[in-house]
Amino acid sequence: MTDPLLEVADELYGLAMADFTPARDARAKELKKDDPELSARIKRLRKPSVAAWAVNLLVRREADQVGQVLEVGSALRDAAANLAGDELRALTRQRRQLTAAVTTRARAVAAESGQRLTQAVADQVEATLTAAILDQGCSEAVRSGLLVTALAATGVDEVDLGSAVAAPEALGFTATRREAAPAPRPELRVVPDPDADAKALAAAREELAGAEEELAGASGALDDATARVHDLEARNLQVQGEIDELRRRLAELEEQAEEVDEELEGAEEARAEAEELVLEARRTRDAAAEAVARLGVEG
DSSP states (O other), rough: OHHHHHHHHHHHHOOOOHHHHHHHHHHHHHHHTTOHHHHHHHHHHOOHHHHHHHHHHHHHHHHHHHHHHHHHHHHEEEEEETTTHHHHHHHHHHHHHHHHHHHHHHHHHHHHHHHHOOHHHHHHHHHHHHHHHHHHHHHHHHHHBBBBSOOOOOOSOEEEETTTTTSSTTEEEEEOOOOOOOOOOOOOOOOOTTTTHHHHHHHHHHHHHHHHHHHHHHHHHHHHHHHHHHHHHHHHHHHHHHHHHHHHHHHHHHHHHHHHHHHHHHHHHHHHHHHEEEHHHHHHHHHHHHHHHHHHHOO
């Protein structure tokens, strides 16, 4: 049975940013008499940051895309655990492409809901998606749709998710899918204009010129970005190759170290035996020298 708090939180964290606080307070007030404990828990729900709100919205509106990101994350963690180099590199490239594409979609979905995401906030959204790929706990936090802050993870250190979600029970919860509300149809009025055709043509030409200018700029930016991607992909392959070679060399050196340790142990034992033989030989020599000296005196 779903926790009543999570049912309410699922609804609240799917609202527009401006609607969260009044809706939360209204639900808490509504339940205060019949269920004061639940009312108090609802009242403590924190308003999400803009980046967290955008990810929560994305999880509900674009569940399939987010699910694809999380599936790549699971495969990437398995490949990393098994040191599958080729698969790891391919999934890493896919991860970067996916997070960039889904972040772009997040900006569009937020804009459709009346919220513009700055570049800094978009970077936080992408960092949160990357964290969900690298860390299983972050993946569950994102899937819940109940984030209150953006996430960051390295894939090595454990992430403290206690303050990142609306409630600890959120981990393991899956946000409810929601469709965007249809935009209201504009009211159209026909206003006679004797110069309408000429004005429309001039406006269309101006719009065409602006569109061509934007297209040229976007094409140039795409060419630059594509070249940058190719350069970084080549560099990534080179670095991964160097990492693989270092791992191979490290394995060889560790094997050699084990062999040297065994040989050193044997050599130390042989030295101890030789030292004992030297001491025995000295004692024998000293005894013989004493006998010679004694016989010489007697003769």
